[in-house]
Amino acid sequence: MAQEKTLVFALMDAPYESANTATALRLIDIAVRRGYAVKVFAYEGAVLLPFSRQQRHPNAIHGRSVEEENHLLTREVIAFLIAAAKQNGGTLDWVNCGLCVDERGAGEAIEGVRRGSPADFWQMAQAADNTLVIGTR
Amino acid sequence: MASYLLIESRDPYSSGDNEFCLDLARRLVAAGDKVTLFLVQNGVQPARSGAEAAGLVALAQDGVDVVADEFSLRERGIAPGRMHPGIRPSPLEVVIDRLAEGCKVIWH
Numbered sequence: 078m079a080q081e082k083t084l085v086f087a088l089m090d091a092p093y094e095s096a097n098t099a100t101a102l103r104l105i106d107i108a109v110r111r112g113y114a115v116k117v118f119a120y121e122g123a124v125l126l127p128f129s130r131q132q133r134h135p136n137a138i139h140g141r142s143v144e145e146e147n148h149l150l151t152r153e154v155i156a157f158l159i160a161a162a163k164q165n166g167g168t169l170d171w172v173n174c175g176l177c178v179d180e181r182g183a184g185e186a187i188e189g190v191r192r193g194s195p196a197d198f199w200q201m202a203q204a205a206d207n208t209l210v211i212g213t214r
Numbered sequence: 215m216a217s218y219l220l221i222e223s224r225d226p227y228s229s230g231d232n233e234f235c236l237d238l239a240r241r242l243v244a245a246g247d248k249v250t251l252f253l254v255q256n257g258v259q260p261a262r263s264g265a266e267a268a269g270l271v272a273l274a275q276d277g278v279d280v281v282a283d284e285f286s287l288r289e290r291g292i293a294p295g296r297m298h299p300g301i302r303p304s305p306l307e308v309v310i311d312r313l314a315e316g317c318k319v320i321w322h
Binding site: 082084096097100103104107108111113206207209210211212214 | 223224229254255256283285306307309310313314316317319321
């Protein structure tokens with residue numbers, strides 16, 4: 078069933094700020110588990126989702142250590158999704174908008190993430206079975 | 215007849231433009247199109263029985279398939295048995311199903 082469908086997702090929200098991010102990652106998870114070809118265009122704050130320097134932190138207010146807090150890192154979720162896509166015979170092509178990356182100093186992304194431009198999004202959408210744009214409010 | 219998936223992530227209590235999806239769904243189904251309104255995140259809050267949801271209930275009666283994300287419902291403590299009639303829980307997989315079918319989709 079691998080690569081049966083190609084779906085594109087455009088994301089705009091920065092990590093840890095919006096419920097949109099959790100829903101978007103849940104949707105991508107479902108698609109990669111089906112072995113689909115999934116393409117993500119991360120725009121604006123969303124380019125920080127795979128930022129490789131994200132670190133866990135303790136929670137002093139609740140007296141929890143780094144390990145106890147076990148803070149979820151979006152870069153790890155995305156790495157998991159890229160691996161899951163391969164395991165299921167599909168692909169996850171994650172493209173970060175280059176200008177958005179430069180503005181935010183977010184060039185250090187995890188392996189599997191590439192730099193692109195809005196032209197990539199246009200090409201992705203042209204070739205896809207469908208596209209979902211999840212914009213900020 | 216075209217198929218549409220409207221995804222509503224906003225609730226009417228903190229958003230002033232919540233009528234957008236309701237109005238669009240109303241117009242599309244009146245034109246003979248097939249419409250699914252998928253409530254997600256805070257968008258599921260009006261699905262709770264007791265909440266003001268006359269617009270959603272009317273849409274369901276008019277033939278719009280009004281569904282609410284099971285995960286979002288659980289997060290907010292809304293049990294399936296405590297929802298307005300005509301609105302039913304649904305897994306998020308429905309969104310991927312509709313995308314794969316080529317349904318026209320709008321996130322709000």
